[in-house]
Amino acid sequence: MMILSGDPPRSRLLAVLLIVIVAMLVLTPWLFPGAKAMNVAVKICIFAVLVASYDLLLGYTGTVSFAHTMFYGIGSYAVAIALYAMGPSWAAIGTGIVVGLPMAMLLALAIGLFSLRVAAIFFAMITLAVASAFQVLASQMSWLTGGEDGRTFRLPELLRPGTVLIDKSAFGFEINGRTLTYYLVFVVSALLILALLRVVNSPFGRVLQAIRENPFRAEALGYRTVFHLTYANCIAATVAACAGVLNALWLRYVGPDTSLAFSIMLDILLMVVIGGMGTIYGAIIGAGIFIIAQNYLQTLMGAASSAAADAGLPLLPGLLHPDRWLLWLGLLFIASVYFFPTGVVGRLRRPKAGAA
Amino acid sequence: MSDLLTLTGVHTHIGRYHILQGVDFAVPEGQVTMLLGRNGAGKTTTLRTVMGLWPASRGEIVLAGERIEAGTTPDIARRGVGYVPESMAVFSDLTVRENLVLGARDRDLDDARLDWIFGFFPALKRFWLSRAGSLSGGQKQMLSIARAIVEPRKLLLIDEPTKGLAPAIVMALIECLKEIKRRGATILMVEQNFHAARELGDTVLVMDNGAIVHRGAMADLAADVALQERLLGLSLETHQ
Incomplete structure (x- = not known):
């Protein structure tokens, strides 16, 4: 329990679900070595971190921020620009991290100190404004960022797909630089999520929860809410930037669409709501469900549609046509909010919490 | 005086x-x-x-x-200054223990003082690890007062x-x-x-x-x- 900071899933079904997801992620390179499956698995890892760090803000402090993708983008761009400018070396990755993470943290500090004093709605608007400005800046400063085209770069030798570490004869499958990158992403993501779990279960996390419930009472106990919220904002931003670094390392590309787009922010919001706010575990569940649905719903519907057509059913083939996948994703979202208003994790934990 | x-x-x-x-x-x-x-x-x-x-x-x-x-x-x-606001102002998402830890601020809970508080409010000891939100009105009020006096003020x-x-x-x-x-x-x-x-x-x-x-x-x-x-x-x- 030490590793989970004394905050176990507290629901057998949830524990099983988490173990299945983590086990699948560990085994992906063995079970599904294809490029698509690997991409989906990496995306789940990275978004689980990104969503968990957002959960620290939204779920544990009740602060709505729209700047989370900006911090994610800062991490991505920092490491990408460093690798692009300095060539594929570990020093470049190090430089990107050393520049990117503090930059995200300082920006979060500045935004926090300026705007966390004001009402929540203004904080949300300010983060939206800063994030939009950053997006414009990133696309305008094309000498640095590559503008709308973004930057493609190469990784150090060890992490390239062409680098065979252990060839097929040893285990029956090849372990190459790509596999290594995959595990790098997986391990760092896992560590970051465990670290966030530690943060929310620390005395600091309890103060955040107290502030979420009633900031005046927290102040009357002697807690300076602005500082606590600003710390939380800085931690969330730094973790988001770490997720950005992982994203850039995996894609070997960075551009506005993959790391700054507002649609990423919406995805994060959906995942945190589906998974369950204020739980951290919800991030893993939310990211898992959402990204699998996003990537495989179309395939699944294609199969279902042609099966329905073969069976000669009316209407169904049209309804299940792969082009309608966004409709079904939307319905899935509405259904999940309707049936699990506290998210999947909140729902699974409910009976136990009621008995306590 | x-x-x-x-x-x-x-x-x-x-x-x-x-x-x-x-x-x-x-x-x-x-x-x-x-x-x-x-x-x-x-x-x-x-x-x-x-x-x-x-x-x-x-x-x-x-x-x-x-x-x-x-x-x-x-x-x-x-x-x-310890403040006990009106109407059972506990943090209902947190446990009884966590509420008191918040009251003690940067210090650790003092066991002797806790025993002293439990002497008045045995219910707090019984529901030590329960969510404060699940307590009855009277127990919440006790917790609210206990939180204000968990450190000398x-x-x-x-x-x-x-x-x-x-x-x-x-x-x-x-x-x-x-x-x-x-x-x-x-x-x-x-x-x-x-x-x-x-x-x-x-x-x-x-x-x-x-x-x-x-x-x-x-x-x-x-x-x-x-x-x-x-x-x-x-x-x-x-x-x-």
Whole structure:
């Protein structure tokens, strides 16, 4: 329990679900070595971190921020620009991290100190404004960022797909630089999520929860809410930037669409709501469900549609046509909010919490 | 005996309402001062103004020789003021233990003091790891008071602790507050229940329309039924 900071899933079904997801992620390179499956698995890892760090803000402090993708983008761009400018070396990755993470943290500090004093709605608007400005800046400063085209770069030798570490004869499958990158992403993501779990279960996390419930009472106990919220904002931003670094390392590309787009922010919001706010575990569940649905719903519907057509059913083939996948994703979202208003994790934990 | 807290000419505006209109009083150290008055007289506003939750627009508030009227709420709390707000103000998402840890701020919980608190409120020990939200009203009120006294405080501001509680729990609460008083605490307490007020109070302040209209010893007010009727509009029979 030490590793989970004394905050176990507290629901057998949830524990099983988490173990299945983590086990699948560990085994992906063995079970599904294809490029698509690997991409989906990496995306789940990275978004689980990104969503968990957002959960620290939204779920544990009740602060709505729209700047989370900006911090994610800062991490991505920092490491990408460093690798692009300095060539594929570990020093470049190090430089990107050393520049990117503090930059995200300082920006979060500045935004926090300026705007966390004001009402929540203004904080949300300010983060939206800063994030939009950053997006414009990133696309305008094309000498640095590559503008709308973004930057493609190469990784150090060890992490390239062409680098065979252990060839097929040893285990029956090849372990190459790509596999290594995959595990790098997986391990760092896992560590970051465990670290966030530690943060929310620390005395600091309890103060955040107290502030979420009633900031005046927290102040009357002697807690300076602005500082606590600003710390939380800085931690969330730094973790988001770490997720950005992982994203850039995996894609070997960075551009506005993959790391700054507002649609990423919406995805994060959906995942945190589906998974369950204020739980951290919800991030893993939310990211898992959402990204699998996003990537495989179309395939699944294609199969279902042609099966329905073969069976000669009316209407169904049209309804299940792969082009309608966004409709079904939307319905899935509405259904999940309707049936699990506290998210999947909140729902699974409910009976136990009621008995306590 | 010196005064721990003094208010001089304190005015508080909330929006366009002028709630406190020149409040003057002193809370002597080591005593329990009762703040009485009808609903809407400004009792809760007085406590909130001392706490900095609603800043005073005019006047002086002095705590242990230092002006605090311009201080922020956390700053005032850290000077040793414990505040028990009205209506069972616990953090319902957190456990009983976590609520008390928050009350102790940066320090660890002191076991001897905890045992002392459990002596009054055994329920808190029983539900140590339960969510505070699942407690009954009386237990929440106990937790709220326990959170304010989990560390020794210079001054306790307590807002209607007996409101809405069963008589047996009110008795336990009074015993607890008496014990806290015996340990030398200074308390400023708002109370509607005159019986409880009489049991605990050394001095009494009566408010009306945002100002103090009577001050004196509790014993004098308790002995003078006519004065009670005039000030509080209550007859003792209904409260005994």
